[in-house]
Amino acid sequence: MSTSVKKQAMSVGTWAATFILMVIMGVPGLWVILSGFRPNREILAKPAIWIPQDLSLDNFRSIFGLGDAQVAIPVLSYFSNSMIIALTSTGIALLIGMSGGYAFARFRFRGKNSLFLGLMLSRAVPGIALSLPVFMIWSKLGLIDAKAGLIIVYVALNVPFTIWLIDGFFRQIPKEMSEAAQVDGCTRWQAFWKIEFPLARSGIASAGVFAFLTSWNEYALASQLTRSTDSKTLPVGLMDFTAQFTIDWAGMCAMAVIIIVPALILTFLVQKHLIAGLTFGGVKG
Amino acid sequence: MRWRADKHTPFLLLSPAILTILFVVAIPLAFSLYTSLTPYKLTKPDTINTFIGLRNYERLLDDSKFWWAFGRTILFLTIALNVEFLLGLGIALLINRITWGQRALRTIMMFPMMFSPILVGFQFKFIFNDNIGILNNALHGLGITDGAIAWLVDKPLGMMSIIFAEVWMSTSVFAILLLAGLFAMPRDPLEAAKVDGCNPWQVFRHITLPFIMPFAFIAMTIRSLDVARAYDIVDVMTGGGPAGRTELLWTLIARVGYDNAKMGQANAMAYVSTLLSILFTYYFFTKLVAARRYMGGAA
Numbered sequence: 001m002s003t004s005v006k007k008q009a010m011s012v013g014t015w016a017a018t019f020i021l022m023v024i025m026g027v028p029g030l031w032v033i034l035s036g037f038r039p040n041r042e043i044l045a046k047p048a049i050w051i052p053q054d055l056s057l058d059n060f061r062s063i064f065g066l067g068d069a070q071v072a073i074p075v076l077s078y079f080s081n082s083m084i085i086a087l088t089s090t091g092i093a094l095l096i097g098m099s100g101g102y103a104f105a106r107f108r109f110r111g112k113n114s115l116f117l118g119l120m121l122s123r124a125v126p127g128i129a130l131s132l133p134v135f136m137i138w139s140k141l142g143l144i145d146a147k148a149g150l151i152i153v154y155v156a157l158n159v160p161f162t163i164w165l166i167d168g169f170f171r172q173i174p175k176e177m178s179e180a181a182q183v184d185g186c187t188r189w190q191a192f193w194k195i196e197f198p199l200a201r202s203g204i205a206s207a208g209v210f211a212f213l214t215s216w217n218e219y220a221l222a223s224q225l226t227r228s229t230d231s232k233t234l235p236v237g238l239m240d241f242t243a244q245f246t247i248d249w250a251g252m253c254a255m256a257v258i259i260i261v262p263a264l265i266l267t268f269l270v271q272k273h274l275i276a277g278l279t280f281g282g283v284k285g
Numbered sequence: 286m287r288w289r290a291d292k293h294t295p296f297l298l299l300s301p302a303i304l305t306i307l308f309v310v311a312i313p314l315a316f317s318l319y320t321s322l323t324p325y326k327l328t329k330p331d332t333i334n335t336f337i338g339l340r341n342y343e344r345l346l347d348d349s350k351f352w353w354a355f356g357r358t359i360l361f362l363t364i365a366l367n368v369e370f371l372l373g374l375g376i377a378l379l380i381n382r383i384t385w386g387q388r389a390l391r392t393i394m395m396f397p398m399m400f401s402p403i404l405v406g407f408q409f410k411f412i413f414n415d416n417i418g419i420l421n422n423a424l425h426g427l428g429i430t431d432g433a434i435a436w437l438v439d440k441p442l443g444m445m446s447i448i449f450a451e452v453w454m455s456t457s458v459f460a461i462l463l464l465a466g467l468f469a470m471p472r473d474p475l476e477a478a479k480v481d482g483c484n485p486w487q488v489f490r491h492i493t494l495p496f497i498m499p500f501a502f503i504a505m506t507i508r509s510l511d512v513a514r515a516y517d518i519v520d521v522m523t524g525g526g527p528a529g530r531t532e533l534l535w536t537l538i539a540r541v542g543y544d545n546a547k548m549g550q551a552n553a554m555a556y557v558s559t560l561l562s563i564l565f566t567y568y569f570f571t572k573l574v575a576a577r578r579y580m581g582g583a584a
Contacts, residue, residue, distance in 0.1 A: 126512075127513055128513065128516050133552070
């Protein structure tokens with residue numbers, strides 16, 4: 001009797017604790033997203049208006065310059081800069097990461113562990129610390145405020161982690177499969193393309209999503225290496241709003257929605273692979 | 286053996302990766318080290334040719350602003366990472382017990398991971414805003430407080446708000462990886478321990494915890510690679526202010542290097558922060574490798 005009461009109390013407690021945690025995790029983000037659809041006067045209202053009365057796409061229209069209000073922030077070019085930079089750097093990082101990850105998964109060679117560690121440690125350098133010398137060198141090379149400048153940096157940021165993930169995915173594929181193909185007369189290259197690559201494809205895609213998000217979200221380096229609409233990305237553009245005399249909360253929230261939507265979609269698509277990749281690559285080594 | 290036929294193949298495959306890292310990280314870091322030994326100012330380009338030895342580093346020793354930022358950064362990381370680990374462990378254990386709706390809960394748990402640090406910072410700047418923020422509005426509406434609390438301005442509150450934002454953003458990483466560890470756990474030892482009369486705490490302490498520790502180290506390694514992302518959060522929320530109350534090492538570097546144009550000095554600070562991050566990552570990486578060996582994986 002008392003044990004069943006205790007059990008019930010435990011399960012109620014579990015649910016209550018879970019509920020509170022989920023509210024804390026979900027509400028702040030949802031509140032920002034909701035505010036992106038509300039007019040500024042409702043956000044600024046005193047006393048606060050809790051239940052939105054006036055939801056519309058006006059904020060989005062105005063930050064894209066379609067409404068009557070004149071907005072000086074060129075969100076459209078920030079968006080296309082972000083897309084171009086993130087997609088290009090992800091593509092290059094995946095090619096480099098596949099070749100590197102394959103080498104780690106399938107070959108034994110001298111200095112393998114220290115090389116892997118070295119790659120990881122290169123990723124540990126804080127963005128803002130790295131930005132100082134990169135800023136000085138890039139200004140000599142004319143890469144400041146150029147998309148190419150950021151693309152090169154993001155490729156380097158993404159390569160270590162891409163290699164870690166892809167290495168893990170290749171290891172899950174038994175070596176014997178490609179060996180058998182080679183016995184049957186495939187070259188190693190053919191065995192890779194026909195057997196190992198198709199099997200690792202979904203894993204590679206999730207590594208790509210991870211790389212894309214890193215580039216899409218990066219701020220510390222982008223804020224120093226970009227200057228104008230030629231190369232400014234969305235995260236840097238978000239700060240444009242605070243530079244003005246008063247903060248345009250509605251506009252900022254709308255821009256936050258634009259930044260978060262691609263990230264939301266992509267993460268949902270690959271969440272399973274991502275967890276599998278991180279744990280497998282790490283634990284089974 | 287065909288597999289080892291060519292000694293150079295792995296290096297050939299790895300050369301693009303190595304070249305990229307050399308060009309974007311290694312060479313700039315070497316340049317940064319050199320710059321930290323000069324009085325280089327952006328406004329006076331010639332100063333890069335003057336060699337002053339370790340004077341920038343000596344100056345750091347006397348720089349109280351630097352040490353305050355340094356201490357605050359260590360405190361920030363210690364609190365944030367411990368809270369993240371404990372909360373993440375708690376969430377993982379909770380969700381592991383729940384069978385109904387577990388998939389949905391896991392998806393909600395991923396939610397903060399999708400937010401970029403800059404968005405997390407903005408989001409909490411919005412929520413903690415003393416005038417229009419949802420937090421003050423709620424407290425006021427419920428009649429708990431009269432006036433507005435200046436969450437981001439007040440001395441201990443400012444730092445606490447930033448830690449809260451950081452914990453909100455990164456607890457998921459721990460929760461998700463620890464949950465993956467719990468799922469991967471074999472059932473037999475648990476049953477056996479219960480049969481042998483272990484109480485739940487003993488089972489947790491001696492069976493569950495050792496098993497999921499490698500997963501915790503993976504999470505720690507991943508986190509140590511990106512702790513400096515907290516720069517983005519602070520930059521949006523307070524910019525290190527007011528009056529340097531929330532200044533971390535990273536915001537101080539940006540201020541000295543870009544705003545004050547003292548590149549030599551900033552590079553010296555950046556070097557200290559880089560070494561700190563690398564030591565931190567190295568420590569958890571060795572832990573991870575050791576845990577992996579212990580688990581019997583082929584390292």
